[in-house]
Amino acid sequence: MKQRAAWAASLAAVLALGGCGSAAAPDDEAGGEGGKLVVWDWKSGDESAAAYIDQAKADFAEAHPGVEVEFVAQPFDQYYNLLGTAIQSGSGPDVMMFNGGGQIRDRVDALLPLDDYIAEDRERLAGWEAFSQDDHVYAAPVTLQGHPIYYNKSLYEEAGLDPDAxxxxxEDFLADCEAIxxxxxxxxxxxxxxxxxxxxFWLSGLGSGILTEQEYADWIAGDRDWTSPGVKRIFELWQxxxxxxxxxxxxxxxxxxxxxxxxxxxxxxxxxxxxxxxVGHWKEFAEFLDAENVGVMQAxxxxxxxxPSLPYDGGIGYGVAEWTADPALAADLVRSLTSTDALEAFYGxxxxxxxxxxxxxxxxxxxVTDIVAQIPSGRPALHVALSVETQELMGRLSQQILSGSITVDDALAQLAESDQG
Structure with a gap:
């Protein structure tokens, strides 16, 4: 109850500050475009995203100089609860950030399809599938999120192993680990x-080395067999x-x-x-281990x-609220947030x-060179295809498997039931 009260108080504070509901007016008194767009996310307050946000705002202002854009950075651990409250009220930000997969697919009723606005960006950007539902796109991808297996080349060298192989x-992986x-x-x-x-991470990072190509494709398509030998082996290896x-x-x-x-x-x-x-990626690791000592291997x-293939999807992206007064204007802001100059700043x-x-x-x-080279042949991450409810259940059961309080078979039976529901 205390946590729910905190969420409500936080949302009330945002509303009081004008962080919710902002339709852009079509014209100001001078006869030009005016009004305001409000964006909710959890990145715009980060120092590492400052240049990205500035570049996106500059790109948008060039086309819409009279429109104010306000970014409201929400705490990530409360973000979807705050967003859910705004959605229930039918009023909130014009543009919203989402993780790809279940988090956006569970909320597409509150979003406008962007298909008519992003046609020219389809070839330039990757990761659309994670923000799509029923053949419609509901957000434009900003990043790609995947799960490479990183390794420390210096430890390989200390163990007398070839760091580039x-x-x-x-079996050989276990032997290398034993030697290290x-x-x-x-x-x-x-x-x-x-x-x-x-x-x-375990399911997606190792799954392409365990499931057959057909099993993998069926899983992503929603035809999942939680009792198959391949799926069972993934969880047995976890144990x-x-x-x-x-x-x-x-x-x-x-x-x-x-x-x-x-x-x-x-x-x-x-x-x-x-x-x-x-976070938890090649650039961060290079700061501690040196870039030349950070390797990437396939499952x-x-x-x-x-x-084996790189598991990746669209990472984070921006969508447009169905209640915004000017969908085309809000979609233009999304396009600025995914412009090449803005994304180059975020990457840099x-x-x-x-x-x-x-x-x-x-x-x-x-x-990073190895990761980018694997993107064309990569496939969607296995866990992203699951609903948020099933992901949360899988997390609880995985803890029980590690503690020895549940068998793999019992855990998979519960996951199968959840996934069907």
């Missing part, structure tokens, strides 16, 4: 599952990794953000399934019929892999 099979741990004391995999998010000490100690009590990544950055683990966005093959300062495929990332180290 990581294992391609699960023996030589350096580092664990095989940094893991943080305090929030129940670690299993999402085995905990039981055999592949993870750092206390994985269930380690927060992913940012304690898990700190384990990898400190050299206490040789691998981590990380991100492509502006080790468990099933010989699997075809934050290291986020931008949705704009024309941005050159070839001079920023081997890790």
């Amino acid at each position: 990581p294992a391609t099979t699960w 741990t023996a030589a350096t004391g580092a664990k095989c995999l940094a893991q943080g599952n305090k929030e129940g998010i670690g299993i999402q 085995e990794a905990g039981e055999t000490g592949l993870f750092n100690d206390g994985a269930n009590s380690t927060a992913m953000f940012n304690d898990m990544f700190a384990v990898f950055e400190s050299g206490d683990a040789s691998h981590v399934i990380g991100l492509m966005s502006d 080790p093959v468990v099933s010989p019929e699997a075809a 300062d934050a290291g986020a892999i931008a949705s704009d495929t024309t941005i050159d990332a070839s001079s920023d180290g081997p890790a």
Whole structure:
């Protein structure tokens, strides 16, 4: 009840400050375009996003000099609850940020389809699928979010392994981990599952090395068999990794953000399934390990019929509220937020892999070069295809699997039931 009251108070404060409901008026007294657009997100307050926001605002102002744009940065841990309250009231910001996948698909009724506004951007930007539902696009992607497997090349060298030839099979991967741990004391995999998010990274990061191509395609399409040998093997490996000490100690009590990544950055683990966005990613790791020591490998093959690939989707994007007074104007702001100049600024300062495929990332180290090279052959991340409800259940069950309080079979039976509902 206290948390709900805090959310309500926060929303009331935003409303009092004019952070909600702002339709742009078509004309001001001078006969030119005027009015105001309000944007809700959780990035505009970050220092690493300042140049990105400034560039997007400048791009929009060039076409619409009389329109005021106000960004209201919300706390991420309360964002979707605040947004849900605004949606229920039928009034709120004109433009809203979303994560790709379930978070936006659960709320498309409150958004305007952007299909008529973004046609010329379809080829330049990647990641549209994560912001689409029933053949309509509801947000334009700003970043690509994926789950590369990063590794520490210096630890490979200390163990006498070739840092440029990581294992391609699960058996060889385990052998390399054993050698590294023996030589350096580092664990095989940094893991943080305090929030129940670690299993999402595990499923998507390793799944393409376990499921057949058909199983993978069926999963993304919604035809999921939670009892299949491949899916079961993903969760069995999760259990085995905990039981055999592949993870750092206390994985269930380690927060992913940012304690898990700190384990990898400190050299206490040789691998981590990380991100492509502006945290837990190649640029952050390079600050601690040096760019030349950050490697990227594909999922080790468990099933010989699997075809490893980079799991990625649209990361974050902006959509237009269905209640905005001027949809075309709000859509123009979304286009400015995904302009090449703005996205180049976000990539340069934050290291986020931008949705704009024309941005050159070839001079920023081997890790980002490898990631970008894998994008054309990449496939959607497995966990993004799940509903938010099923993701949350999977997180709770993954903690129980690691603690030994539930079997893999029982966990999968519950997930199958949730996914069907």
